[in-house]
Amino acid sequence: MKITKLTTYRIPPRWMLLKIETDEGVTGWGEPVIEGKARTVEAAVHEYAPYLVGQDPSRINDLWQMMYRAGFYRGGAILMSAIAGIDQALWDIKGKVLGVPVYQLLGGLVRDKMKTYSWVGGDRPADVIEGMRRLREAGFDTFKMNGTEELGIIDSARKVDQAVQRVAEIRSAFGDAVEFGLDFHGRVAAPMAKVLLRELEPFRPLFVEEPVLAEQYEVYRALADHTAIPLAAGERMYSRFEFKHVFQQGGLSIVQPDLSHAGGITECLKIAAMAEAYDIALAPHCPLGPVALASCLQVDFVSHNAVLQEQSMGIHYNQGGEVLDYVKNKEDFKLTNGYIQPLPKPGLGVEIDEERVIEASRNAPDWRNPVWRHEDGSIAEW
Ligand SMILES: O=C(O)[C@H](O)[C@@H](O)[C@@H](O)[C@H](O)CO
Numbered sequence: 521m522k523i524t525k526l527t528t529y530r531i532p533p534r535w536m537l538l539k540i541e542t543d544e545g546v547t548g549w550g551e552p553v554i555e556g557k558a559r560t561v562e563a564a565v566h567e568y569a570p571y572l573v574g575q576d577p578s579r580i581n582d583l584w585q586m587m588y589r590a591g592f593y594r595g596g597a598i599l600m601s602a603i604a605g606i607d608q609a610l611w612d613i614k615g616k617v618l619g620v621p622v623y624q625l626l627g628g629l630v631r632d633k634m635k636t637y638s639w640v641g642g643d644r645p646a647d648v649i650e651g652m653r654r655l656r657e658a659g660f661d662t663f664k665m666n667g668t669e670e671l672g673i674i675d676s677a678r679k680v681d682q683a684v685q686r687v688a689e690i691r692s693a694f695g696d697a698v699e700f701g702l703d704f705h706g707r708v709a710a711p712m713a714k715v716l717l718r719e720l721e722p723f724r725p726l727f728v729e730e731p732v733l734a735e736q737y738e739v740y741r742a743l744a745d746h747t748a749i750p751l752a753a754g755e756r757m758y759s760r761f762e763f764k765h766v767f768q769q770g771g772l773s774i775v776q777p778d779l780s781h782a783g784g785i786t787e788c789l790k791i792a793a794m795a796e797a798y799d800i801a802l803a804p805h806c807p808l809g810p811v812a813l814a815s816c817l818q819v820d821f822v823s824h825n826a827v828l829q830e831q832s833m834g835i836h837y838n839q840g841g842e843v844l845d846y847v848k849n850k851e852d853f854k855l856t857n858g859y860i861q862p863l864p865k866p867g868l869g870v871e872i873d874e875e876r877v878i879e880a881s882r883n884a885p886d887w888r889n890p891v892w893r894h895e896d897g898s899i900a901e902w
């Protein structure tokens with residue numbers, strides 16, 4: 521079998537899908553994308569095409585190493601997202617050729633179902649109580665929200681109180697019937713992370729995500745010594761060569777590699793295994809589309825330390841497109857009390873409605889995240 525063609529489709533709300541075709545009619549789908557830089561990743565995917573067309577798609581490991589190493593420069597959000605989507609599509613092809621879900625190729629199921637969580641609130645966390653109330657009716661009990669709005673390197677007691685008050689209201693509304701992660705989203709600098717973690721600790725959030733920016737990873741250790749709240753990060757780390765620094769120095773209780781940013785299934789499996797050796801939990805990041813989610817689930821179902829899966833159904837980013845809009849086998853993505861069953865179909869387990877994708881790609885948005893500024897006009901982390 522030989523790879524014959526790579527086709528990319530940028531689609532609403534802010535995703536990109538990749539179709540890899542072969543000379544035996546088997547096609548695989550991937551989701552290579554960086555939110556806000558879809559066109560850049562698209563260019564990178566097509567720059568990898570000459571390395572791939574004519575090659576045997578079953579040799580995933582060799583193709584992965586070739587894409588990662590043969591171009592001299594390596595790593596980073598764009599190249600690792602391009603490799604991620606290509607890797608996903610190659611695993612999809614392999615599973616379809618052999619007639620089994622990818623997890624069967626990775627040693628089989630390690631659990632019967634996988635717990636997921638839902639976002640509540642939006643960019644500026646609001647109405648989180650109402651959001652949780654609504655999702656609890658659908659059986660969810662685990663959520664994530666942004667922990668703050670813009671926050672200065674040093675900021676006011678009022679801003680801290682706003683963040684704490686929101687969390688206090690959750691606990692007074694639901695007690696310990698809900699769990700929630702707080703995503704600091706890189707908005708919080710080290711000085712304020714210490715303050716917020718101390719003030720939030722009595723309300724026992726399940727985790728605090730990106731407590732500081734990924735480029736400040738050296739701070740994780742000090743923050744972890746300062747709080748009992750489990751610290752989580754990983755969506756802006758792109759390979760096991762980045763994660764290894766975090767494993768060595770400690771500080772994270774949960775790692776959140778993104779299956780569409782960190783080199784795909786081949787790389788994230790290795791990150792998951794490294795994390796397990798350090799007793800660190802895996803909770804793949806996934807605010808994206810159906811192929812990204814399906815790829816996450818393939819890793820979740822073979823990783824002992826997988827504890828939670830982000831899924832973006834109803835997330836505030838999904839304006840103009842929802843996770844299952846482009847999926848034919850919607851029933852396989854059913855969430856029951858927040859849990860999802862292993863995807864039964866061969867490959868990644870997602871049957872893409874290609875006509876819908878092609879139609880939607882005709883009017884692809886150029887989504888970008890908002891540019892935030894502080895009161896003084898300086899740029900704020902979004
Ligand atoms: O935890 C999450 O889902 C992420 O922080 C998410 O909000 C961002 O990755 C966003 O997709 C960037 O455009």
Ligand SMILES: [Mg+2]
Pocket residue numbers: 703705729730755
């Ligand atoms: Mg996040």
